[in-house]
Amino acid sequence: MKQHYSVALLVETSSSYGRQILRGIQRFIHQNESQHWIAVIEERDLNSGIPNWIQDWAGDGIISRHASDEIRKEILELDIAFVDLGDRQESGLFAKVISDDAAIGRMAGEHLRERGLSHFAFCGFQNEAWSDRRGSGYQEYLRSIGIEKVHTHFVQWCDQDAKGRDVSEVSLTQWLQQLPKPIGIMTCNDVCGKHLIDCCYKAGISVPESVAVTGVDNDELLCDFCQAPLSSVIPNAEAIGFHSAELLAKMLADQSLRSSIETVTISPLGVVARRSSDMVAVEDEDLANALRYIRSHANQGMSVAQLVEHCGVSRSTIERKMRSVIGRTPQQEILRVRLRHACTLLAGSDLAIDVIASKCGYAHPEYLHVVFKRELGVTPGEYRYASRNN
Template sequence: MKRHVALIIETSSSYGRDLLAGIVRFMRMHDEWSVFLEQRDLRKKPPAWLRKWNGDGIISRATTPDLVKAIATTGVPLVELTDRGEDLGLLQVRSDDHAIGRIAAEHLLERGFQKFGFCGFTGEAWSKRRQDGFVEALGAAGFDCDIYNSPWHGPSVRSWEDVQSKLTKWLKQFPRPFAVMTCNDMRGQHVLDACSNAELAVPEEVAVIGVDNDDLLCRICAPPLSSVIPNAEAVGFRAADLLSQVMNGNNITESSQVISPIGIATRQSTDVVAIDDPEIAAALQFIRENACRGISVDEVTQNASISRSTLERQLRKYLGRTPQEEIRHVQVGRIQELLLTTDLSIERISTLCGFEHPEYMHVVFKRLTQITPGEFRRQSQA
């Protein structure tokens, strides 16, 4: 007999829809649930039907203290996906927000930026964790970060014109070039609009990166917004797996679990290298655009009209890597993206990333990541 499970998850955001996709994938693999989907706003009161609902389990993205009280009276097990506020002491799965902030910082550092800002929402725990991860990663690299936060919801929210006026003033105070991480793609759109108001060129004067990789929203932005890709589908899958274990009587020792992000979807808003030396900037851009053709260092120096010794010296200065290491760095990043987001064979990925022989790709990948491509794909799927 199938178990009755309620899903209290919003479908208005790409993140919520990806959570549902992960839950559906679990359901298709196990075929043991009958599901009721309650589509609701994240801030609504608990549904009235919940107090009398005779079900077996709940996965909720709209968990509030009132909802916890309502569910407690039923005795039904709950896995929560909420990441907005305090820890409610429930079994929880969420994205690794610190890691999201960290890889956004790494992405911008790789482009040579030395001035940084973070733009988020006050009172949102997920935004604060992403801010902390971003600031900590920059601090470890020896850089400071200026913070701008304002309310997202509630009575203290100002008019759009007032918010954009303050955001524009904040952006104008940065020495150029600089880079800004925003807590999500919606906030990224706010920053890009303010950059337009401030007559700041993106990405030449300011690079902007968001979070969630909401493809439609990112492409509506002008220019298209780069974004960190959280693994929301894996969050949903893991939540479904945990709920299944609890309903089967298993004891879960780790009450809060986090899922690492996939990587970066690079679009025009960060497609730049913030280096004062135009020859070095051109060399890095050439590497970024052509590494997966299997280029050599000689091709890079010929394209940038620069000596090999100068290129070696300047890349060590700016990035801490040799030109060959930078080529491999770009190739491995692309390999990771294809392993995570496609079902392509290792052989096909090897060809797409500029390696003539898959065996050599294995060697390079393991040297840089300490695991094989196959192990990387299996771990990400797990």
Template sequence: MRPQVLLVFMMFYEECNAMLRGIAHFERSHRPWQAYIDDEAKAETDPGWIRSKPWSGVISRHTTPAMVKECKLLGIPLVDLSDTEPYEGVPKIRPDNHALGHLGAEHFMERGFRKVGFAGFSNCAWAHERRDGFLEATKLGGVGCEVFEVDYPGDLSPAWDQEQTAILAKWISGLPKPIGVQACNDMRAFQIMAACQEAGILVPEEVAVLGANDDAIRCELSFPPLSSVATDPFQSGYRAAETLHKLMTGEPLESSYVRIDPRGVVSRQSSDVLAVDDRNVAAALSYIREHACSGLTVDEVLKHASASRSQLEKKFRKFFGRSPQAEIRRVQVDRIKQLLVDTDYPLKRIAEFAGFEHTEYMSVVFKRLSRITPGEYRRRHQQNVKRG
């Protein structure tokens, strides 16, 4: 008879779905299970779920003391995937939050930021770990860091979100610019970006913003798209399944407390900038990023940046080694690459979205800057996806 395994996950979280894919990947290559997914995590509040069947094992992303007690009482092996301190006698798989903070700080320092900040939660241990990793890396890099923390109430409400936006706007307004700010998670990063908008602060030109966990759909829907340090929930799920398999078969565990390394920084527009301490250049960059694919001209950029052509040319070459026109083309080419990879649009449609009137001219510009045709770029990416 196949082992009866209870999986306690809230499946509306992207992270939980990735963990379940990792569990499924392990299960397919080992002894098959009869898995039941508690996809609303009802077992988190109702211990009766643990008593509802003679489970062979449980993997939970939403572990509680009551769940731990019930599993121990019934002799059911439990593997905990929640990002909290471990329960005694319960194997724990969780992200390496200290390493995550390190990666965030290094991301900013690589972009030339000499001033950074961290916004977290004062009552969450995982947020403390991310903060401490961030602070350790900035100290080693000789970079000054500002920290802002509040208590997280445990649930996000519109009223609390609005209150936090105002509080963060006041904090960010008093920070030196340019600055890179990492949030303890993506939700906090969204609040930082809303605070910047409320305070009239440019993202990323004045404040570069970096989240954590990489909830990809949310990050892509934000404006500008949010950079984030990605954890590895797939690997977490795989290791949890491996651990439960050993518990159910009586194999010894190498460790009952496993930290999973983050996958790295997924860089999007919110932090895709070099630190520039010049308001005219920052304004020009912001305008280019927003309008480059709408037939933008350098003359329009000059009006928005309140600078002469010679001034702006000189400053752009100083900071970036290229002209404003070249920056417009760079942004357009980045947009073309994204459309080639993420859509199956024909080149004519892509040219329209990237701000080119003629497909042929778009292809010439793309090949000049990328040293490859748009068609070849798309084919190479598709081959990489198939190999992955």
């Protein structure tokens, strides 16, 4: 017989990130065979905090994204099962499940480096731990490939009045104007990315030709509202929700686990490339032309022969230039682009695998299985399951 528990979900409904966390929690509830949860949920934003009714609430557990150090101490006094999803401050009072922000930064760095850029920058939010971690991961990746200089700028995020926003915009615009060009900029999230692209547009700085931009969260509505639709790293927020619910269920079943203070980090899924980073900053025109063509046509089933015909130079020339600059043959680059797109669709959509195969340029779904087993050691279905549960 199932045990019944009342669980409060204090997660913002105002952002795509929060809603994806809630979807992951919902998926766990539907799969939970030993417990029945009555979920208490209400409309919230990230600054809502812990509601007053919690102090007198006769519930069993809480999953929360809204926890300052003071509120965490109040929760301790309630002696209730609690999983902390807050990432705005460092804290060691409770078990946490959060995005692997360092991995997000590395992924953004890899994406921008693939554009052939030599100059890089990071724009983050002041006094936000998750933003700092993403910036650190980004800079560590760039240092690992020999790029020491990364320009940085920080702006205020929440609770900013109109005057403060104007000051922030002036400062950001001045910084953008002083940067070497072309340059790749990682912004800590899509809100920051849109703000930066707006400043570029007002200042007459072309995106992506002079400034290539990548955000984080893949908030599709926000990304598409940008003058140049914003490329974005996809955190696995649904997996965060699933793992937090799984952890809370263990605490509800075994009270001794409530004192756990482990931190689980969830890896990002990939990058959705949009126009804000759709550029190739390599000096060789033949190579730049080839790379642009591959990124535009790889998922349409293109061949190396078609690439050579488009570029108007010999196959040996294209082979030599690609090997010397990016370390891959044209065929390897086509495969890499297709495989990355397939991984993104498997992790971030519910499309059938045969549909994904078609969208990635494979005439037969069976060949997608062959490529996945050869390159990643798993089937497409196994990759989808692992991406949503790890």
